[in-house]
Amino acid sequence: MHYKPYRDLLLELFPNYLKVRKLPLNGGMSCPNLDGTKGFSGCSYCNNRSFSPVFDQAKVSIEEQLENFVPKLRDKYPNAGILAYLQPYTNTHAPLTHLREIIDPIIKHKEIAGLAIGTRPDCLEQEKVEYLAELNRKKPIIVEIGLQTANDLTLAGINRRHTLAEFEDAVKRCQTAGLTVTTHVIVGLPGEKMDDFKRTAQVVRDLNLAAVKIHPLHIVVGTAMAQDYINKEFKLLSFEEYCEAVAEMIKIIGMDIAIERFSGESPSEMLIAPDWCGERDKIIATVEKKLDDRL
Numbered sequence: 001m002h003y004k005p006y007r008d009l010l011l012e013l014f015p016n017y018l019k020v021r022k023l024p025l026n027g028g029m030s031c032p033n034l035d036g037t038k039g040f041s042g043c044s045y046c047n048n049r050s051f052s053p054v055f056d057q058a059k060v061s062i063e064e065q066l067e068n069f070v071p072k073l074r075d076k077y078p079n080a081g082i083l084a085y086l087q088p089y090t091n092t093h094a095p096l097t098h099l100r101e102i103i104d105p106i107i108k109h110k111e112i113a114g115l116a117i118g119t120r121p122d123c124l125e126q127e128k129v130e131y132l133a134e135l136n137r138k139k140p141i142i143v144e145i146g147l148q149t150a151n152d153l154t155l156a157g158i159n160r161r162h163t164l165a166e167f168e169d170a171v172k173r174c175q176t177a178g179l180t181v182t183t184h185v186i187v188g189l190p191g192e193k194m195d196d197f198k199r200t201a202q203v204v205r206d207l208n209l210a211a212v213k214i215h216p217l218h219i220v221v222g223t224a225m226a227q228d229y230i231n232k233e234f235k236l237l238s239f240e241e242y243c244e245a246v247a248e249m250i251k252i253i254g255m256d257i258a259i260e261r262f263s264g265e266s267p268s269e270m271l272i273a274p275d276w277c278g279e280r281d282k283i284i285a286t287v288e289k290k291l292d293d294r295l
Helices: 006-013 062-076 096-108 126-136 153-156 162-175 196-207 225-230 238-252 278-295
Strands: 020-025 079-086 112-121 141-148 180-189 211-216 258-260 271-273
Touching: 006 020, 006 079, 006 258, 020 062, 020 196, 062 079, 079 096, 096 112, 096 126, 096 153, 126 141, 126 162, 141 162, 141 196, 162 180, 180 196, 180 238, 180 258, 196 238, 211 238, 238 278
Parallel strands: 020 079, 079 112, 112 141, 141 180, 180 211, 211 258
Antiparallel strands: none
């Protein structure tokens, strides 16, 4: 292997299990970029319906979701550790009292081995970091902080409404508290070139993150970026360009940081482009061939 697979990180965090499976849950959260805290229009590429299998569970209590979903996953993987995953939107964007109501039942559930929390760097106030650190002493907590790119101009252009400096600050405070911190990035955002992808990889490496998800930019219905794409305001990377960029990024990231994945897809009824982003096996094979060629 030319990179550390995510399963190796999971084995480090959950040594009592040979396999760990994620269980997506919906905490009913919103996003500061949607509820008016910072804005109403959201990130220009984002439609949560396109990537969360539990998008429709927002009004279902955590207790009921656990009751419904845990037995099904346990039947399928009787010996696996179950890693609960608060996925849609920003899962620390709420008062601490409300976060406790959502998260405490997950941690107390006897079948749950640990928790991964998807969030933004600007929604990790210190009291929340300290709360998660307290839970981390009971069961492993993974804080997945979205970055997307290390280029502040691109972050502004896609309406992220946070900066690289805010990301770095949140990561360092979580790490200091003993939390496992991961991130996800998007390759192919409008205007970005290979130098930008390399810079993002360097930031991931230099912050010594535990893992990273690398996604190709894909255009989905219901987003501002979809209209820009239809208006031909930018071009997407080709399949070859994407795989070349990922290979370069993995080379920079090195062997100490796990690669959770470097493909990503949306439901066919929501995807506008590119038509290759769901070809997971082909992407993996092509990237690994490029890494072989670099030896």
